[in-house]
Amino acid sequence: MSPLLFWIFALLTLIFGAAVVINRNPVASALSLVMSFLGLAALFMSLNAYFIGIIQVLVYAGAVMVLFLFIIMLLDLRAEEGRRINWLTSAAGLAVALIFLGQIFSVVGHFKIAHRTFPPLPGPTIDDVRNVGAALFRNYNLPFQIVGVLVLVATIGVVLLSKREPR
Amino acid sequence: MITLGDYLIVSGVLFVIGFAGVMLRRNLIIILMSLELMLNAANLSLVAFSRFRVGSSGLPNYNAQVFVFFIITVAAAEVAVGLAILVALYRTRQTTDVNDISSLKF
Numbered sequence: 001m002s003p004l005l006f007w008i009f010a011l012l013t014l015i016f017g018a019a020v021v022i023n024r025n026p027v028a029s030a031l032s033l034v035m036s037f038l039g040l041a042a043l044f045m046s047l048n049a050y051f052i053g054i055i056q057v058l059v060y061a062g063a064v065m066v067l068f069l070f071i072i073m074l075l076d077l078r079a080e081e082g083r084r085i086n087w088l089t090s091a092a093g094l095a096v097a098l099i100f101l102g103q104i105f106s107v108v109g110h111f112k113i114a115h116r117t118f119p120p121l122p123g124p125t126i127d128d129v130r131n132v133g134a135a136l137f138r139n140y141n142l143p144f145q146i147v148g149v150l151v152l153v154a155t156i157g158v159v160l161l162s163k164r165e166p167r
Numbered sequence: 168m169i170t171l172g173d174y175l176i177v178s179g180v181l182f183v184i185g186f187a188g189v190m191l192r193r194n195l196i197i198i199l200m201s202l203e204l205m206l207n208a209a210n211l212s213l214v215a216f217s218r219f220r221v222g223s224s225g226l227p228n229y230n231a232q233v234f235v236f237f238i239i240t241v242a243a244a245e246v247a248v249g250l251a252i253l254v255a256l257y258r259t260r261q262t263t264d265v266n267d268i269s270s271l272k273f
Contacts, residue, residue, distance in 0.1 A: 017185070
Protein backbone atom coordinates (compact mmCIF):
# COMPACT_ATOMS: atom_id res chain seq x y z
CA MET A 1 0.00 0.00 0.00
CA SER A 2 1.35 3.36 -0.94
CA PRO A 3 2.23 5.75 1.90
CA LEU A 4 -0.21 8.31 0.46
CA LEU A 5 -3.18 5.97 0.89
CA PHE A 6 -2.02 5.04 4.39
CA TRP A 7 -1.94 8.66 5.50
CA ILE A 8 -5.30 9.43 3.85
CA PHE A 9 -7.03 6.62 5.71
CA ALA A 10 -5.16 7.26 8.96
CA LEU A 11 -6.20 10.93 8.88
CA LEU A 12 -9.79 9.92 8.02
CA THR A 13 -9.87 7.61 11.05
CA LEU A 14 -8.35 10.15 13.43
CA ILE A 15 -10.32 13.21 12.27
CA PHE A 16 -13.66 11.44 12.44
CA GLY A 17 -12.61 9.84 15.73
CA ALA A 18 -11.99 13.31 17.12
CA ALA A 19 -15.35 14.43 15.67
CA VAL A 20 -17.06 11.73 17.78
CA VAL A 21 -15.76 13.37 20.93
CA ILE A 22 -16.21 16.99 19.79
CA ASN A 23 -19.74 16.86 18.33
CA ARG A 24 -22.50 17.85 20.75
CA ASN A 25 -25.23 16.12 18.73
CA PRO A 26 -25.28 12.33 19.44
CA VAL A 27 -26.49 11.50 15.90
CA ALA A 28 -23.55 13.38 14.36
CA SER A 29 -21.21 11.58 16.75
CA ALA A 30 -22.58 8.19 15.73
CA LEU A 31 -22.23 8.96 12.01
CA SER A 32 -18.65 10.19 12.57
CA LEU A 33 -17.95 6.90 14.33
CA VAL A 34 -19.14 5.01 11.22
CA MET A 35 -16.67 6.96 9.07
CA SER A 36 -13.90 6.34 11.59
CA PHE A 37 -14.59 2.59 11.52
CA LEU A 38 -14.58 2.55 7.72
CA GLY A 39 -11.16 4.24 7.69
CA LEU A 40 -9.93 1.71 10.20
CA ALA A 41 -11.24 -1.15 8.03
CA ALA A 42 -9.19 0.26 5.15
CA LEU A 43 -6.12 0.30 7.41
CA PHE A 44 -6.74 -3.36 8.31
CA MET A 45 -6.92 -4.22 4.62
CA SER A 46 -3.66 -2.34 4.02
CA LEU A 47 -2.10 -4.79 6.50
CA ASN A 48 -3.38 -7.75 4.40
CA ALA A 49 -5.95 -8.60 7.09
CA TYR A 50 -8.89 -8.73 4.68
CA PHE A 51 -11.08 -10.91 6.88
CA ILE A 52 -10.71 -8.61 9.89
CA GLY A 53 -11.39 -5.58 7.67
CA ILE A 54 -14.63 -7.07 6.35
CA ILE A 55 -15.69 -8.14 9.86
CA GLN A 56 -14.99 -4.58 10.98
CA VAL A 57 -17.35 -3.17 8.35
CA LEU A 58 -20.07 -5.79 8.94
CA VAL A 59 -20.03 -5.89 12.74
CA TYR A 60 -18.98 -2.38 13.73
CA ALA A 61 -20.06 -0.09 10.91
CA GLY A 62 -23.13 -2.28 10.36
CA ALA A 63 -24.57 -3.93 13.46
CA VAL A 64 -23.11 -1.97 16.36
CA MET A 65 -23.72 1.43 14.80
CA VAL A 66 -27.31 0.56 13.88
CA LEU A 67 -27.78 -0.37 17.54
CA PHE A 68 -26.32 2.98 18.66
CA LEU A 69 -28.44 4.98 16.21
CA PHE A 70 -31.53 2.98 17.16
CA ILE A 71 -31.05 3.78 20.85
CA ILE A 72 -30.36 7.47 20.12
CA MET A 73 -33.55 7.71 18.05
CA LEU A 74 -35.53 5.67 20.60
CA LEU A 75 -34.54 7.87 23.53
CA ASP A 76 -34.97 10.97 21.32
CA LEU A 77 -31.76 12.56 22.62
CA ARG A 78 -31.25 16.17 21.62
CA ALA A 79 -27.94 17.96 21.41
CA GLU A 80 -26.75 18.80 24.88
CA GLU A 81 -27.73 22.32 25.83
CA GLY A 82 -24.93 24.47 27.19
CA ARG A 83 -24.57 23.05 30.65
CA ARG A 84 -22.02 24.57 32.93
CA ILE A 85 -18.75 22.74 32.39
CA ASN A 86 -16.57 21.85 35.32
CA TRP A 87 -13.36 23.32 33.93
CA LEU A 88 -11.08 21.84 36.57
CA THR A 89 -12.26 18.27 35.91
CA SER A 90 -12.09 18.77 32.14
CA ALA A 91 -8.58 20.21 32.33
CA ALA A 92 -7.45 17.30 34.51
CA GLY A 93 -8.92 14.77 32.08
CA LEU A 94 -7.30 16.49 29.11
CA ALA A 95 -3.96 16.67 30.94
CA VAL A 96 -4.02 12.92 31.68
CA ALA A 97 -4.84 12.22 28.01
CA LEU A 98 -1.98 14.46 26.80
CA ILE A 99 0.52 12.89 29.21
CA PHE A 100 -0.56 9.50 27.89
CA LEU A 101 -0.05 10.71 24.30
CA GLY A 102 3.47 11.88 25.17
CA GLN A 103 4.20 8.49 26.72
CA ILE A 104 3.07 6.69 23.57
CA PHE A 105 5.26 8.87 21.33
CA SER A 106 8.24 8.37 23.63
CA VAL A 107 7.79 4.58 23.83
CA VAL A 108 7.35 4.17 20.05
CA GLY A 109 10.34 6.46 19.48
CA HIS A 110 12.60 4.30 21.67
CA PHE A 111 11.20 1.02 20.29
CA LYS A 112 13.90 0.01 17.77
CA ILE A 113 11.78 -2.53 15.87
CA ALA A 114 9.17 0.17 15.20
CA HIS A 115 11.48 1.87 12.68
CA ARG A 116 11.54 -1.19 10.41
CA THR A 117 9.24 -1.60 7.44
CA PHE A 118 6.96 -4.59 7.08
CA PRO A 119 8.54 -7.76 5.64
CA PRO A 120 7.27 -8.76 2.20
CA LEU A 121 4.67 -11.51 1.72
CA PRO A 122 5.32 -14.45 -0.69
CA GLY A 123 2.58 -13.59 -3.18
CA PRO A 124 0.25 -10.76 -4.11
CA THR A 125 -2.73 -12.55 -2.51
CA ILE A 126 -2.95 -14.75 0.55
CA ASP A 127 -5.71 -17.15 1.64
CA ASP A 128 -6.69 -14.91 4.52
CA VAL A 129 -10.06 -16.39 5.52
CA ARG A 130 -8.75 -19.95 5.26
CA ASN A 131 -5.75 -19.20 7.47
CA VAL A 132 -7.76 -17.33 10.11
CA GLY A 133 -10.34 -20.14 10.11
CA ALA A 134 -7.64 -22.77 10.50
CA ALA A 135 -6.05 -20.92 13.42
CA LEU A 136 -9.46 -20.32 15.01
CA PHE A 137 -10.75 -23.88 14.83
CA ARG A 138 -7.48 -25.74 15.38
CA ASN A 139 -5.66 -23.75 18.04
CA TYR A 140 -8.44 -21.71 19.61
CA ASN A 141 -11.45 -24.00 19.54
CA LEU A 142 -12.17 -23.89 23.27
CA PRO A 143 -12.02 -20.07 23.53
CA PHE A 144 -14.28 -19.94 20.47
CA GLN A 145 -16.90 -22.09 22.22
CA ILE A 146 -16.60 -19.99 25.38
CA VAL A 147 -17.19 -16.81 23.36
CA GLY A 148 -20.31 -18.48 21.95
CA VAL A 149 -21.60 -19.04 25.50
CA LEU A 150 -20.71 -15.42 26.35
CA VAL A 151 -22.79 -14.12 23.44
CA LEU A 152 -25.71 -16.33 24.51
CA VAL A 153 -25.49 -15.01 28.09
CA ALA A 154 -25.35 -11.44 26.75
CA THR A 155 -28.47 -12.06 24.65
CA ILE A 156 -30.42 -13.42 27.62
CA GLY A 157 -29.14 -10.59 29.80
CA VAL A 158 -30.26 -7.93 27.34
CA VAL A 159 -33.73 -9.46 27.05
CA LEU A 160 -34.06 -9.57 30.84
CA LEU A 161 -32.75 -6.01 31.26
CA SER A 162 -35.09 -4.48 28.72
CA LYS A 163 -38.19 -6.38 29.87
CA ARG A 164 -40.66 -4.12 31.61
CA GLU A 165 -41.47 -5.39 35.06
CA PRO A 166 -45.17 -6.06 35.69
CA ARG A 167 -46.63 -3.77 38.28
CA MET B 168 7.90 3.53 3.30
CA ILE B 169 5.39 2.92 6.07
CA THR B 170 6.95 1.46 9.18
CA LEU B 171 5.45 -0.42 12.10
CA GLY B 172 5.85 2.71 14.19
CA ASP B 173 3.46 4.68 11.95
CA TYR B 174 0.66 2.20 12.63
CA LEU B 175 1.47 2.20 16.35
CA ILE B 176 1.34 6.02 16.44
CA VAL B 177 -2.04 6.06 14.67
CA SER B 178 -3.29 3.41 17.09
CA GLY B 179 -2.00 5.34 20.09
CA VAL B 180 -3.54 8.64 18.96
CA LEU B 181 -6.87 6.90 18.35
CA PHE B 182 -6.68 5.41 21.86
CA VAL B 183 -5.99 8.84 23.37
CA ILE B 184 -8.98 10.31 21.47
CA GLY B 185 -11.20 7.61 22.95
CA PHE B 186 -9.68 8.12 26.40
CA ALA B 187 -10.28 11.90 26.21
CA GLY B 188 -13.88 11.15 25.19
CA VAL B 189 -14.41 9.00 28.28
CA MET B 190 -12.82 11.63 30.53
CA LEU B 191 -14.43 14.75 29.04
CA ARG B 192 -17.91 13.83 27.82
CA ARG B 193 -20.82 13.48 30.21
CA ASN B 194 -23.28 11.69 27.91
CA LEU B 195 -23.35 7.94 28.52
CA ILE B 196 -23.89 7.09 24.83
CA ILE B 197 -20.83 9.12 23.80
CA ILE B 198 -18.82 7.43 26.56
CA LEU B 199 -19.79 4.02 25.13
CA MET B 200 -18.77 5.18 21.63
CA SER B 201 -15.39 6.35 22.99
CA LEU B 202 -14.92 2.91 24.57
CA GLU B 203 -15.43 1.42 21.11
CA LEU B 204 -12.76 3.75 19.73
CA MET B 205 -10.30 2.55 22.40
CA LEU B 206 -11.02 -1.12 21.65
CA ASN B 207 -10.48 -0.47 17.94
CA ALA B 208 -7.17 1.27 18.61
CA ALA B 209 -5.99 -1.89 20.39
CA ASN B 210 -7.20 -3.95 17.42
CA LEU B 211 -5.18 -1.82 15.00
CA SER B 212 -1.93 -2.35 16.89
CA LEU B 213 -2.63 -6.10 17.15
CA VAL B 214 -3.17 -6.40 13.40
CA ALA B 215 -0.04 -4.33 12.72
CA PHE B 216 2.04 -6.69 14.88
CA SER B 217 0.39 -9.66 13.17
CA ARG B 218 1.51 -8.38 9.76
CA PHE B 219 4.96 -7.54 11.10
CA ARG B 220 5.67 -11.03 12.52
CA VAL B 221 5.88 -12.98 9.27
CA GLY B 222 6.58 -16.60 10.23
CA SER B 223 8.66 -19.28 8.51
CA SER B 224 5.74 -20.10 6.19
CA GLY B 225 5.91 -16.54 4.87
CA LEU B 226 2.45 -15.73 6.22
CA PRO B 227 1.43 -13.19 8.86
CA ASN B 228 1.01 -14.41 12.44
CA TYR B 229 -2.67 -15.34 12.57
CA ASN B 230 -2.84 -15.72 16.36
CA ALA B 231 -3.18 -11.95 16.70
CA GLN B 232 -5.96 -11.85 14.11
CA VAL B 233 -7.89 -14.54 16.00
CA PHE B 234 -7.46 -12.40 19.11
CA VAL B 235 -8.89 -9.40 17.23
CA PHE B 236 -11.83 -11.57 16.17
CA PHE B 237 -12.53 -12.37 19.83
CA ILE B 238 -12.22 -8.70 20.82
CA ILE B 239 -14.76 -7.69 18.16
CA THR B 240 -17.20 -10.37 19.41
CA VAL B 241 -16.86 -9.37 23.05
CA ALA B 242 -17.15 -5.67 22.16
CA ALA B 243 -20.41 -6.31 20.29
CA ALA B 244 -21.82 -8.16 23.30
CA GLU B 245 -20.61 -5.37 25.59
CA VAL B 246 -22.36 -2.70 23.51
CA ALA B 247 -25.63 -4.65 23.53
CA VAL B 248 -25.58 -5.05 27.32
CA GLY B 249 -24.40 -1.46 27.88
CA LEU B 250 -27.17 0.01 25.76
CA ALA B 251 -29.77 -2.20 27.47
CA ILE B 252 -28.62 -0.88 30.85
CA LEU B 253 -28.77 2.64 29.43
CA VAL B 254 -32.37 2.17 28.26
CA ALA B 255 -33.35 0.74 31.67
CA LEU B 256 -31.67 3.72 33.35
CA TYR B 257 -33.42 6.19 31.05
CA ARG B 258 -36.76 4.59 31.89
CA THR B 259 -36.34 5.25 35.60
CA ARG B 260 -34.37 8.53 35.54
CA GLN B 261 -35.11 10.19 32.14
CA THR B 262 -31.48 11.16 31.72
CA THR B 263 -28.28 9.88 30.12
CA ASP B 264 -26.01 12.43 31.79
CA VAL B 265 -23.53 10.90 34.20
CA ASN B 266 -23.68 13.98 36.45
CA ASP B 267 -27.35 13.31 37.17
CA ILE B 268 -26.72 9.67 38.10
CA SER B 269 -24.90 9.92 41.41
CA SER B 270 -26.77 7.61 43.80
CA LEU B 271 -23.66 5.49 44.31
CA LYS B 272 -21.35 8.47 44.71
CA PHE B 273 -19.56 8.61 48.04
